[in-house]
Amino acid sequence: xxxxxxxxxxxxxxxxxxxxxxxxxxxxxxxxxxxxxxxxxxxxxxxxxxxxxxxxxxxxxxxxxxxxxxxxxxxxxxxxxxxxxxxxxxxxxxxxxxxxxxxxxxxxxxxxxxxxxxxxxxxxxxxxxxxxxxxxxxxxxxxxxxxxxxxxxxxxxxxxxxxxxxxxxxxxxxxxxxxxxxxxxxxxxxxxxxxxxxxxxxxxxxxxxxxxxxxxxxxxxxxxxxxxxxxxxxxx
Amino acid sequence: xxxxxxxxxxxxxxxxxxxxxxxxxxxxxxxxxxxxxxxxxxxxxxxxxxxxxxxxxxxxxxxxxxxxxxxxxxxxxxxxxxxxxxxxxxxxxxxxxxxxxxxxxxxxxxxxxxxxxxxxxxxxxxxxxxxxxxxxxxxxxxxxxxxxxxxxxxxxxxxxxxxxxxxxxxxxxxxxxxxxxxxxxxxxxxxxxxxxxxxxxxxxxxxxxxxxxxxxxxxxxxxxxxxxxxxxxxxxxxxxxxxxxxxxxxxxxxxxxxxxxxxxxxxxxxxxxxxxxxxxxxxxxxxxxxxxxxxxxx
Numbered sequence: 001x002x003x004x005x006x007x008x009x010x011x012x013x014x015x016x017x018x019x020x021x022x023x024x025x026x027x028x029x030x031x032x033x034x035x036x037x038x039x040x041x042x043x044x045x046x047x048x049x050x051x052x053x054x055x056x057x058x059x060x061x062x063x064x065x066x067x068x069x070x071x072x073x074x075x076x077x078x079x080x081x082x083x084x085x086x087x088x089x090x091x092x093x094x095x096x097x098x099x100x101x102x103x104x105x106x107x108x109x110x111x112x113x114x115x116x117x118x119x120x121x122x123x124x125x126x127x128x129x130x131x132x133x134x135x136x137x138x139x140x141x142x143x144x145x146x147x148x149x150x151x152x153x154x155x156x157x158x159x160x161x162x163x164x165x166x167x168x169x170x171x172x173x174x175x176x177x178x179x180x181x182x183x184x185x186x187x188x189x190x191x192x193x194x195x196x197x198x199x200x201x202x203x204x205x206x207x208x209x210x211x212x213x214x215x216x217x218x219x220x221x222x223x224x225x226x227x228x229x230x231x232x233x234x235x236x
Numbered sequence: 237x238x239x240x241x242x243x244x245x246x247x248x249x250x251x252x253x254x255x256x257x258x259x260x261x262x263x264x265x266x267x268x269x270x271x272x273x274x275x276x277x278x279x280x281x282x283x284x285x286x287x288x289x290x291x292x293x294x295x296x297x298x299x300x301x302x303x304x305x306x307x308x309x310x311x312x313x314x315x316x317x318x319x320x321x322x323x324x325x326x327x328x329x330x331x332x333x334x335x336x337x338x339x340x341x342x343x344x345x346x347x348x349x350x351x352x353x354x355x356x357x358x359x360x361x362x363x364x365x366x367x368x369x370x371x372x373x374x375x376x377x378x379x380x381x382x383x384x385x386x387x388x389x390x391x392x393x394x395x396x397x398x399x400x401x402x403x404x405x406x407x408x409x410x411x412x413x414x415x416x417x418x419x420x421x422x423x424x425x426x427x428x429x430x431x432x433x434x435x436x437x438x439x440x441x442x443x444x445x446x447x448x449x450x451x452x453x454x455x456x457x458x459x460x461x462x463x464x465x466x467x468x469x470x471x472x473x474x475x476x477x478x479x480x481x482x483x484x485x486x487x488x489x490x491x492x493x494x495x496x497x498x499x500x501x502x503x504x505x506x507x508x509x510x511x512x513x514x515x516x517x518x519x520x521x522x523x524x525x526x527x528x529x530x531x532x533x534x
Contacts (some may be wrong), residue, residue, distance in 0.1 A: 074426075090416070100426070101424050103410060
């Protein structure tokens, strides 16, 4: 049980955004992918879910080939992607956003019980259930985006910059939630973050990307202790 | 007073038909970002098919059902085999913005030509299923007839069905999600391409209903629904192009406006009235009269 990415390259037109990237994430672990703007983190994640096509390489989740189907079918294989920037549909209500996440299951009973689980995780969503998503605060929207992904009962969660633009306290709360998804629901998480310190603190493994290439990879602890990583990404 | 009431009722029944055409344009615009000028062509085809069914079976209601199915099928075909390849092929350069408009206008011309080729250009009638003679109030005969009441009733039913479909069903949620954010819909497992084709089918059905309802009070010819397209488009813009409620409000405002102007000022002003409404709205409230607080994200 693992996510295995091998020798993955992705092009944006003439520019190679991801170049020969390989890594493995064991089931039930959090992998933090860190790097500055333009390092290829988002492209990597979008390729894994199928939104963007790979130029070379492969990605397997257990025995499912991620590149063999469109994104709307990857979710049926237990893979949920939360896009960059509070990926919710502003015009829909909180409840509709949540229902959307489970819509392909066509099972109302299961959807309702999953919704209760998500609201237990994020009680504020329960209080705002009938409100339009664009009335939520930034942190609430991010919770809704993650909640929407959880509604599909995924095994592998791809999270793109969940801390982006949020207040420090809210960031801490989001990171703790991601940690509890691993610890309590045994989810496997690929966490793309510019907030390297926060991400590495909850992650099991870390991968630092620069200009589309892996520069350092190892246990999260080893990255936290690596002087080069500290200088480049942690700022101390 | 009679004149006022009858203007009001006639305006509502006219506006109801504009609303349907307007909804049809808004549905396609929301999901595909295309103003589907071919909608008048699709509706003329389905209305001619309805004309054939009425001729052969004598049943307006059978023709009505057949027109809806034909309109839906045609809408799906236009998206699947015309718009989808077009979007795949045309991806860069200034042509991207203009290609869909040119394509739908071209398709409108083609559909009209096909219809003219098959049925000729002479005017054809479709008999109304109920009387076109106005109700009488005392000694006065109103222009408002049972058929106008039927139109209002049918459109009201269609609107209720559509709003239940869009607000209460999973299919409706998929349609709205795909229109507002195709990427998030796709990541949630919605088969966005298929759902969009379905949206075109629903739009085609709404346009087909508008076409067959508009015909008994006038005649059918290859371009007899063009005016309906113009009014439907004006209504959609008045309503803000994005909202189905806006489309209905726009249609009713336009239907009432046109009828009052024609009854109280001059019938020759019907056409300009639509454009005056359109221009005033664009200048005063370009986001439409019922637009929400924020517009759709790019």
